[in-house]
Amino acid sequence: MRHVVAVDVGGTETKAALVAGTRDGVSAVRQLRRGTPRLPDGTATAEAVVDLVVELVGLLGEDSPLPVDGIGVVVPGVVDEAVGVGVFSANLGWRDYPFGEVLTRRLGLPVAFGHDVRAGGLAEHRIGAARGLTDAVIMPIGTGIAAALVLGGQLQSGGGYSGEIGHVDVGHGDPCGCGQHGCVEVRASSAAIARRYTARSGRAVRGAVEVAERVRAGEADAVAVWQEAVEALAKGILLVATLLGPEAVVLGGGLAMAGSLLTDPLRDRLDGLIIFQRRPELRLAALGDEAGCLGAALLAIDTLEGP
Amino acid sequence: MRHVVAVDVGGTETKAALVAGTRDGVSAVRQLRRGTPRLPDGTATAEAVVDLVVELVGLLGEDSPLPVDGIGVVVPGVVDEAVGVGVFSANLGWRDYPFGEVLTRRLGLPVAFGHDVRAGGLAEHRIGAARGLTDAVIMPIGTGIAAALVLGGQLQSGGGYSGEIGHVDVGHGDPCGCGQHGCVEVRASSAAIARRYTARSGRAVRGAVEVAERVRAGEADAVAVWQEAVEALAKGILLVATLLGPEAVVLGGGLAMAGSLLTDPLRDRLDGLIIFQRRPELRLAALGDEAGCLGAALLAIDTLEGP
DSSP, X not given: XXXXXXXXXXXXXXXXXXEEEETXXXXXXXXXXXXXXXXXXXXXXXXXXXXXXXXXXXXXHHTOSSOOOEEEEEESSEEETTTTEEEEOTTTOOEEEOHHHXXXXXXXXXXXXXXXXXXXXXXXXXXXXXXXXXXXXXXXXXXXXXOEXXXXXXXXXXXXXXXXXXXXXXXXXXXOTTSOBSBHHHHHSHHHHHHHHHHHHSXXXXXXXXXXHHHHTTOHHHHHHHHHHHHHHHHHHHHHHHHHOOSEEEEETGGGGGTHHHHHHHHHHHHHHOSSSOOOEEEEOSSGGGHHHHHHHHHHHHHHHOO | OEEEEEEEEOSSEEEEEEEEEETTEEEEEEEEEXXXXXXXXXXHHHHHHHHHHHHHHHHHHHTOSSOOOEEEEEESSEEETTTTEEEEOTTTOOEEEOHHHHHHHHHOSOEEEEEHHHHHHHHHHHHSTTTTOSSEEEEEBSSSBOOEEEETTEEEOGGGTOOOGGGSXXXXXXXXXXXXXXXXXXXXXXXXXXXXXXHHHXXXXXXHHHHHHHHHTXXXXXXXXXXXXXXXXXXXXXXXXXXXXXXXXEEETGGGGGTHHHHHHHXXXXXXXXXXXXXXXXXXXXXXXXXXXXXXXXXXXXXXXOO
C-alpha cells in the first residue's frame, strides 16, 4: 500500500487528493480543489501552477496517516511524459516547461508527471469502465474533446501528441479555434453545445447540462443542437473505429452525465455509419471527474513500484 | 538461424520464399510467385489457397539446405491473428476461414498466420524504413490502401480491424465500393489513379506508373489526377497525425515507386495542413513488394522463438 498525493491541473480548476492504494486499486483519502492560476505569461502561469502544487502537497501531506511516498501531477495540452515536459497548453499558455524537473526539485519526493486525459484513460482502463479491454478509446467530453488510446493493452502517447479526436475534420465546415475547419469539438464539446444553443435560440444557459434538460423537454432548438453534436461525435468515433478498431469507446467528462440521452442516439447514428469496421461498444465512464486525479495517483504508484 | 517458408497471399499474386534468418534479420534464399486462385465461392477459394500454400512449401522445402523449421502465411482482408482466422476478404470472398488450424494440420509444422499489411509493417519496422521508431504508420498504396500501426513500439491489430486508412472520409464526396463516401483510396490508390486518369482523359494506361510518367511530362490531365491523389493522401495522413502522432509515415506499395514525385508534393501539402499536430516524417518503404513475405517469415521465426 502506497500513500501519494495526486494533482490534476485543469484549465479552470485544479483537483488534488491524498490517495492510498496499489497499482490495481486506489481510493482518495482526502480531496481539495482550487482555481488554477492564470497569468498573462505562460511561463509565469506554469510557475504559479508549481507553487500551487507544492502548497496542495503540503496541505494533504499534513493529513496523511503515513509519510507520503510520491507525487503524481497531470496537466492539459501537449505533454511529453518521457521527459517530464509540458510542451504546449493553448488554455494555460506555457511552452516547453520542465514540470517534472522543477517539481522534483521543489518537492524532494519522486514525481510522476503526465497528461490529464491519458491519466484519466489509464484510471478508466485500470479500475474503471475500460477494465480488462485490450483496445479501448477513452474520450472525455468537456470544454474540449480529446481521447486516451489504450491499444494492445498499453496506453499510447504518440510522443505526447496522440488522441486529438476533438480536432479531426468531420465535414461540417465550421471554423475551429485551432485554425482548422470541421473539428468535432466545434459542435460536440460541452462548451460548443451551450454556445450553439444560445446562438440559435437567443436564450442563455448555464451549460450543456441545461441544454440536455431542454432536449428532454422536447425543445426544438435544443434538440437540433444536440443532434448536430451527436452527428459530429458519431463521425469522430467512426474514424476511430476505422483506424484503430477498439472494442469500446468510453465517454466521459461533463457531457457523459447526460447518460442515455447521449449514448442512445449516438449508438443509433453509429449503427447507420458502420459498414465493415468493428462496431465499438459505447460505455459511460465510471470515475467521473476524478479520473484524472486517480490516474495521476496510479502514475505515481507505477513510478514508485518500478517496471 | 532458422529456416522458414513464408507465403504472402495477395489479391492477384501469391509470393513465397524460403527464408533464412533470425528475429533481427532475414534474407530470402529462393523465391516463387504464382497466381492466387479465385473461385466463385469464398470457402472454395480459401481451400484452393491452402492447397497452393502446401504446394509452395513442398517445392521450397525441397531446396532447403536444412530442414524447414516453420511456416509463415499472411493474407489480405480482416484477419484475426490471435485465433488464426481469415475473418473476411472482399477480394477473395472468404468469411471466417480457420487458416491457422487447417494449415497446421496440412503441413505438420508450426504455422504463424497473419495479415499481409501488418506483416509488411512488422518487416519495415524490424528491418526496414521504420527501424528504431516507437510510433510509425506504414502505409502500402496499391490496388487499395491500408496501414500497419506501430505504436509504443508494438504492432497493433485492433482485433484484426485496425489500419483502414483507405476508408476514412476526407471530404471529396466520391462514392467508394465499401459503401461510404469520400474514402482516401477512391482517389489515391494506384488503381484509382489509373482509372480516374482514363476517365478524365479518355486515354488508357497500364497503371498508375504510366500516369506518373505523364505527370513528369507535364500532361495536364495526369497532373490534375495526381494532385487530387496527393490531396486525399495528405488529408488521410493529417488524420493519422491528429489521432496517433507518429514520428513517421512510411509510404510503400506500387505507388511509392514514384518516389519524390509522390513525397515532394505530399510534404508540401502536409506542411499546409499541419497546425498543432506532430509533423510526421514521410519516408519511402525499404523492402518494396517483399515486405509482406519477409514479415511472414519474421512472424514464423517469432513463433518458433517464443516470447
